[in-house]
Amino acid sequence: MAGENVKGEDKVPATPEGPRKLDRREVLRGLSTVPALGVFGYAWSKQRQYQQARLAEASAPPAAPADLQQVNVALIGAGAQGQVLTDAMLRIPGLRFRAVCDVWAEYNQKRVVNSLRRFKHEVTGYEDYREMLDKEKELDAVIIATPDFWHAQHTVDCLKAGKHVYCEKEMSNTLEGARSMVAAARETGKLLQIGHQRRSNPRYLHCYNKLLGEAKLLGRIVTVNGQWNRAVAADLGAPDRYVIPQARLKQYGFKDMHQFRNWRWYKGLGGGPIVDLGSHQIDIYTWFLGANPSHVMASGGLLYHDPKTHEWYDTVMAVYDYETAQGPVKAYYQTQTTNGSQGYFENFMGDQGTLLISESEVNYAGQLYRDPNAPAWDTWIQKGYLTAPKVQERTLKENSGAVADVRESVSPDQHTVPVVLRDPYHQPHLQNFFDAVRGKAKLNCPPEVGYESAVSVLKVNEAIEAKTRVAFKPEDFKI
Ligand SMILES: NC(=O)c1ccc[n+]([C@@H]2O[C@H](COP(=O)([O-])OP(=O)(O)OC[C@H]3O[C@@H](n4cnc5c(N)ncnc54)[C@H](O)[C@@H]3O)[C@@H](O)[C@H]2O)c1
Numbered sequence: 001m002a003g004e005n006v007k008g009e010d011k012v013p014a015t016p017e018g019p020r021k022l023d024r025r026e027v028l029r030g031l032s033t034v035p036a037l038g039v040f041g042y043a044w045s046k047q048r049q050y051q052q053a054r055l056a057e058a059s060a061p062p063a064a065p066a067d068l069q070q071v072n073v074a075l076i077g078a079g080a081q082g083q084v085l086t087d088a089m090l091r092i093p094g095l096r097f098r099a100v101c102d103v104w105a106e107y108n109q110k111r112v113v114n115s116l117r118r119f120k121h122e123v124t125g126y127e128d129y130r131e132m133l134d135k136e137k138e139l140d141a142v143i144i145a146t147p148d149f150w151h152a153q154h155t156v157d158c159l160k161a162g163k164h165v166y167c168e169k170e171m172s173n174t175l176e177g178a179r180s181m182v183a184a185a186r187e188t189g190k191l192l193q194i195g196h197q198r199r200s201n202p203r204y205l206h207c208y209n210k211l212l213g214e215a216k217l218l219g220r221i222v223t224v225n226g227q228w229n230r231a232v233a234a235d236l237g238a239p240d241r242y243v244i245p246q247a248r249l250k251q252y253g254f255k256d257m258h259q260f261r262n263w264r265w266y267k268g269l270g271g272g273p274i275v276d277l278g279s280h281q282i283d284i285y286t287w288f289l290g291a292n293p294s295h296v297m298a299s300g301g302l303l304y305h306d307p308k309t310h311e312w313y314d315t316v317m318a319v320y321d322y323e324t325a326q327g328p329v330k331a332y333y334q335t336q337t338t339n340g341s342q343g344y345f346e347n348f349m350g351d352q353g354t355l356l357i358s359e360s361e362v363n364y365a366g367q368l369y370r371d372p373n374a375p376a377w378d379t380w381i382q383k384g385y386l387t388a389p390k391v392q393e394r395t396l397k398e399n400s401g402a403v404a405d406v407r408e409s410v411s412p413d414q415h416t417v418p419v420v421l422r423d424p425y426h427q428p429h430l431q432n433f434f435d436a437v438r439g440k441a442k443l444n445c446p447p448e449v450g451y452e453s454a455v456s457v458l459k460v461n462e463a464i465e466a467k468t469r470v471a472f473k474p475e476d477f478k479i
Contacts, residue, residue, distance in 0.1 A: 064093035069438050072138045074099040074163075076129050076154050077146035078112035081168055085143055086112055088427040090119055092434060097121035099136045101129045103252045104260075107242040129154060133161045141437055143430075144168060145195075147263040148270050149253065152177030156184040159192065166433045168195040170279045170457065171450040173271055178454045182447040182479045191436050193443050194450025196283045197429035198359055203366055206385075206419040207357055208288060212348075215380045217368065219352030221324070224285055224331035226347060228277035231340035235309060236261035258309060265310040272312025273335045274300065274460050277344070280359070283453040284346050285320065285331050292452055292477045293320040293331075297469040298460045304338045314338065318460045353377075357417065359425055366417030372410055381415070389413035452477045 064070075071094060075082050078100050089095055097116050102109035105127045113125040126132040133139075142158040144151060144167040152172045158165050159181075171194050172178040185192040198204045211217050235258065238244075243257055253269070254260040264270035271279075286292055300313035315336045322329040345358035352374035358364035368386055370377050381388050391413050421428070435441035455476050463470040 068094040070094055070096050071140045071434055071437055072096050072098050072136075073141050073143060074101065074132060074136060074139050075112065075143045075145065076101045076132075076158075077144060077150075077168075078102040078108040079104075079145065082108070082143070082145035083112060084424070085145055085166075085168075085426055085430065086116065088424040088430055089143070091423065091427060092431055095434065097123050098139055099124050099126060099132050101126040101132045103127050103248065104242070104244060106244075107238070130157070133157065133163075139163055141166065141434070148173040148275070149177075149263070149268060152180050155181045155192065159184040159188045159190045162188070162190065164191040164433075164437050166193045166195065166430065167450075169283075169450065169453075170271060170275050171447070171454045173269065173275070173458075175451075175455065175458060178447075178451050179479055182451050185447045191433070191443060192447045192450075193429070193433040193436070194445045194447060194453075195426070195429065196280060196445045196450065196453060197426045198280060198284055199287065199444040199449075200429035200432045201359065201421055201425070202428060203361065203417055203419045203421055204284065204357065204359075207355060207366070207417060210385050211355065211368070211380075211417070212288060215377075215385055217353045217370070217374075217377060217380065217386075218348055218350030218355060219371075219374060220326045221289065221329055221348050221350040222327070223349045224289070224329060224347065225333070225349075226281045226285070226331075226345060227334040227336075227342065228273070228281065228344035229335065229340050229342060230273075230277075230337050232304070232338055262309065265305070265312050267311045270312070271458065271461060272316075273314065273337055274312075274316040274318070275457055277335050278316070278318075278333055278460065279453060279457045281344070281346050282320075282333060282457050285322075285333070286452060286456060288346075288348060289322050289324050289329055289331075291322045291324045291329075292474070293322050293456055293472055295321040295469055295471050296456075296459055296463050298463040300460075300464040313461070313464060316460060316464065318463070320456070354412070355417075361420065366419075368415040368417065369412040370415065371412055377415070384418060386415040387418055389415050448479065451479060 073089065073095050075086060075097070078086070079102070082102070100109055100112045100116065100123050102112070102125075105125065109125045109127070113123050116123045124136070141164040144154045144158070144165060146154055148170050151167050152174070155165050155167045167181070171181060181192060238257055238261055244260065249256065249260055254263070259266055259269070264276050265272060270276060296318055298316060298318035300316035302310060302313055303315045305314045315338070317334045318332070320331040320333070322331060343358070343360060343363050345356055345364050348355045352371050354369040356364055356367040370389070377386065380386055429444065432441055432444045436443045455472070459470055459472065
């Protein structure tokens with residue numbers, strides 16, 4: 001579903017977690033077309049190719065095995081992420097969209113309804129999710145991609161209406177909200193998957209199961225560092241003719257159109273970049289370390305953006321302590337929204353090696369570095385768990401003028417993770433959810449896991465405010 005341009009957004013489909021990048025093949029194909037068509041011609045041709053490919057897909061939906069149980073699905077929240085999830089779901093066989101609910105009836109709702117109809121899904125659009133739940137009796141599952149402060153109410157009500165739920169991260173902007181979601185899942189016996197999609201990403205699973213779990217390539221992990229840095233971006237806007245009437249905005253908890261579009265920056269609605277972006281990666285810290293943090297200290301502030309329209313911190317630096325089964329770990333995390341240098345990644349450093357991984361494989365291929373003192377990795381290379389080493393250049397380039405101290409560490413050889421995700425980022429996590437709905441898999445991110453992650457992440461804002469190192473108690477993570 002190609003996004004339309006909305007005033008204030010320079011690239012669409014705009015998900016604040018990053019506009020879609022062209023993959024290498026698309027770039028190469030594009031470059032070969034540019035001289036003939038010029039840049040605008042190329043853009044037009046690209047768009048047409050995209051639309052044609054989409055139309056072709058629409059007339060030939062993914063073939064479902066004859067015995068595959070059809071799952072009837074609805075979407076609540078058809079914004080940037082709702083559209084990304086819809087696109088990924090269109091590639092999953094055996095799904096039938098029935099309804100789309102979005103309060104922005106004249107824009108996002110209409111756009112996704114129309115697009116799904118083009119894909120031959122008979123969907124009805126709703127503004128009120130309760131009306132949708134009343135009328136759409138055949139629904140099996142609901143996908144929730146509304147702003148964080150709506151997640152708890154939407155999820156609890158859908159679970160209580162007997163639906164399985166896939167709810168986007170951050171599970172909730174409050175721990176009370178997140179707890180009510182866990183309780184509702186337990187009470188109803190319905191499935192609740194939280195949208196930390198890296199937990200189903202085959203590259204992350206390979207790292208967790210094979211490289212860290214079986215081969216223990218990093219030895220004892222002692223430190224972790226990670227970041228999500230983004231350049232300054234314009235606030236999100238809306239075309240004048242699609243502005244939502246004030247009464248409706250108020251009804252759904254927004255004071256004006258700016259807040260409706262930029263809810264992440266507002267207290268009580270979202271949690272700022274640390275929650276929006278950090279939640280993905282701090283979840284990976286916990287997962288890979290096999291422990292919840294014991295303490296966090298953090299510094300943050302609104303250093304750059306206008307405080308009238310940005311309530312949360314635009315810059316956060318946090319240090320977590322973990323007590324893992326192998327020993328203590330310090331984990332640093334940074335997010336800033338004024339310079340996108342080096343993008344986003346997680347870097348795990350042990351006494352035998354380092355793993356640098358990111359969901360963005362285009363920018364980080366999944367590098368592994370063996371410490372020169374570590375046991376050989378040959379067995380694991382032969383098994384195909386990682387690539388053979390690319391030997392790092394050890395001699396300084398002649399005439400560079402640089403001087404190396406004789407005690408300089410030799411830089412370790414670089415290997416890469418050989419597993420590549422060829423599907424959209426969210427597809428494996430959605431697939432895992434639908435497999436679980438059909439009774440064929442266990443959820444990769446059940447609500448208890450989402451809750452642990454929410455506890456770790458929401459505490460950062462608390463630590464910044466308190467200007468002190470904050471302790472977690474083991475019972476903080478239990479419900
Ligand atoms: N997993 C990921 O990688 C990822 C990426 C981006 C966003 N997200 C998450 O997805 C969620 C949505 O983010 P987004 O970027 O799409 O935001 P968005 O503002 O673009 O979209 C939210 C949509 O929800 C609708 N909405 C608001 N209140 C509603 C209500 N009460 N009932 C029905 N519809 C309502 C809005 O009209 C809008 O269309 C957030 O929780 C965000 O954290 C996850």
